[in-house]
Amino acid sequence: MKTEENKSWKTVSEIDLVYRTKVKNSERPHITSSRYAYSLIKDCWDPGKIEFLEQFKVLLLNQSNKVLGIYEASSGGITGTVVDIRLLFAAALKAGAVGLIITHNHPSGSLLPSNPDRYITAKIAQAGELLDIKLLDHLIITEESYYSFADEGAL
Template identity: 60%
Template sequence: MATQQDQISLYQVSEINLTYRPKFKASERPKVTSSKDAYEILYNNWDLDKIELLELFKILLLNRANNVIGIFQVSSGGIAGTVADPKLIFSTALKACASSIILSHNHPSGNLQPSQQDIELTKKIKTGGSYLDIMVLDHVIITSDRYYSFADEGMI
């Protein structure tokens, strides 16, 4: 038989609060209309001391008008790769109320060609986004002087 203390502990749960405090007015946020826009926004917000050192995975979060809500760094890895957890990607997009996202990561080697893992991850996240009504608009691979767009290449 449960004691009164056991019954009380059944009702002790944490409350979850979601907040979002933009630092800029909607009219001041950059708008993404092309892969070049996405690249320039990402590149200008990348730690250039690390772009040829280690692989980072980031997402651009966009509202319905394709204005940037924010950039979120999903992971930091080594020279040859990093782990991009879809749960972390979508929990961030949902918390920000993003309508769409653009995936991005850098290739420290300077090679712009997507790996098979890049292609599979992109498909997986695009499929997951379709269930949540969060469009995956592109996946941009960045190097220190160029970029590769999955959308431009018809791969998304």
């Protein structure tokens, strides 16, 4: 029995936290406004999906608001998508992000936030407070425009 107990550590998975980038800090986009964040994220959106199905993406930012990466948190249906905030923050922690801008599209073209939009925003902001990762904005985007929770005082 002791032999089995001594070998049990070999069956535990090793966790390795690594963030690899090929982008120099000086080359990373610097987010200075919601308009620039919208422009950047829209360029990364598949134009064939922005008016077809709802997706949720996250801009991961460093202390200087430079983009470390973009994480696609979920891709759903025509009227919604489910975001697992544990995976969202796993990506943020792995990248060493200290700030987030969450984004999702409304295939309907409406820029008005729904109650679920407000709920997930509050939930992510609250989780971020515990981890010292600040939610800077939540953008609802369409092909033509965007709604910024921060600009509208809804954050």
